[in-house]
Amino acid sequence: MSEKFQYAIETEALGRSFQTYKKPEGLINSVKGLWNRETIEKVALQKTNLKIEPGKIIGLVGSNGAGKTTLLKLLSGLIAPTTGYAKVLGYEPFQRDPQFLRRISLLLGQKNQLWWDITPLDSYALLAKIYDLDEIKAAKRVQELAQILNCKHVLETQLRRLSLGERMKMEIIGSLLHEPDVLFLDEPTIGLDIVAQETIRHFLSAYVKNKGPTVILTSHYMDDIASLADRLLLISKGSLVYDGTVQGFVANAELIQTVTYKIVNQPEYKEEVKKADLNEFLVQLTQKGQIENIKIEETDFEDVIHSFLQKESRLL
């Protein structure tokens, strides 16, 4: 990064609401809707205050419709805020200053951003022109990134002919070609098999260590978040409900542990016990008889987040 900022990303009461209209069920209401529509306002993101230091990887987690993508779109300048403001690298994103756009990248895992009808190599050559890069250096960089991602063999095949995993690798190369200072990754591993997920996760981890961009990452795969994020933001119903480390979140969560045990001359039992009550449970267990076998399963981050999202979904 050329300038030094205390915060790469800073928001103050940043919020966004949308106008939509209510469509009651039925054909009659469709006809009525020609002249009379009841508009409703939907708050996609409540007023949000956020400060993110340069070089940090932020995992943004929430259930569907929680406001994750809205936050990414606000920070990348795709949509205008309805309240507050955001500063990214000192720029107001929605102004869409070309200097700002040259320094960020938004990767949308569910959308193709490279050109469908041409080869990735042609797409990268065009991106080099769009970002005003040295074309020889850009071509060299493509080869390096493709080598690491093990996908050099598909660089000259039209994007439309590639598999989902290959396309995602191509998209990642495209999003990193101009070496952005801030990287917004929206579901970069969605729909990929475990091997492809692992490859991309390792690649991103190494890239971030090497180049040090600020990253905001959303993913439904908690392994992505657990292995990459320095900081976790949990978002629910448009509000930030947790801002801290992954470890901190797990430590504060009401953990449930599964205890499988067998007492001599009795069948095997499996019980779920709150972590806080575990000691007392074990004391009581020893009083029941001689324990032949016992296994305590630790709850991992995936389980904790899963239970959190389930709870939040029920509240929606």
Place this chain on the structure above:
Amino acid sequence: MSFTAFYKRNLGFYKLAIASNLEYRMNFFMDALLQPSITSIVEMVLWMAIFKGAQATTIGGFDQNSYLAYALWATFIARATVNWTYEFKMIEEIDQGSINGLLVRPMSYYEYYLSQLLGYKSITTGFSLLFPIGIILATGLPTQWDRFPAAMLLVFYYLFFVYSISFCIASLAFFFNKVQSLTVSKNLAMWLVTGELFPLDLMPDYLRKIFLMLPFSSGVYVPIGFLTGRIGWEFLWHGFASVTVGIIFFSALGAFLWQKGMRSYAGTGA
């Protein structure tokens, strides 16, 4: 931003349109050659039938060959100066949110599709014009070849006007989502007011005067009328002037709609 960067980037978009269109060979040949050829044959046969039915040697002061030359050129030039493909694409991108991937790039959406439109039209028009040129050379239908470069220059300039209208219509998708029917209605109206359907000199005098004042006639009637000797240089100069006014008007309207639209844009779908 340097001019070199701007030029290189837009040349890239121009080439992208050419490469993308040549990727689908069958579609390219149909689009560039087969469709306009069939249309021009239909129109030429229609004019022959009209002359036969009228049992006249001239209509509106021009003979059959003059109308055949007009019909032949008009079909191809009208195809060169209409913008369905990119207008539909832009509307769909705004409606479905796939515009997001373009908005985060350091470029303007306006230039992105303008350069692509020019690239697409260059390759399709360059190729398709071989058909009328060949027919004219073979049959000797009236065409003043010394006027060809000036007429084509107006056609090329008119594309900027067409694009500025397309940009306005596409920007309406921010407010109404699906506005393709507006494109269809606009193009149907253009069919008449550009002079593609029949030469504007066959219209009632007051309509002819109005249509000639408007920039739309520079899409077909003025360049073809000029090329085939129906009208003189003064119409061509007027064409350039009215197209310039049209570009300024629709570009300003497009910029206004775009800014308003972006403020309300929700970016959904991506």
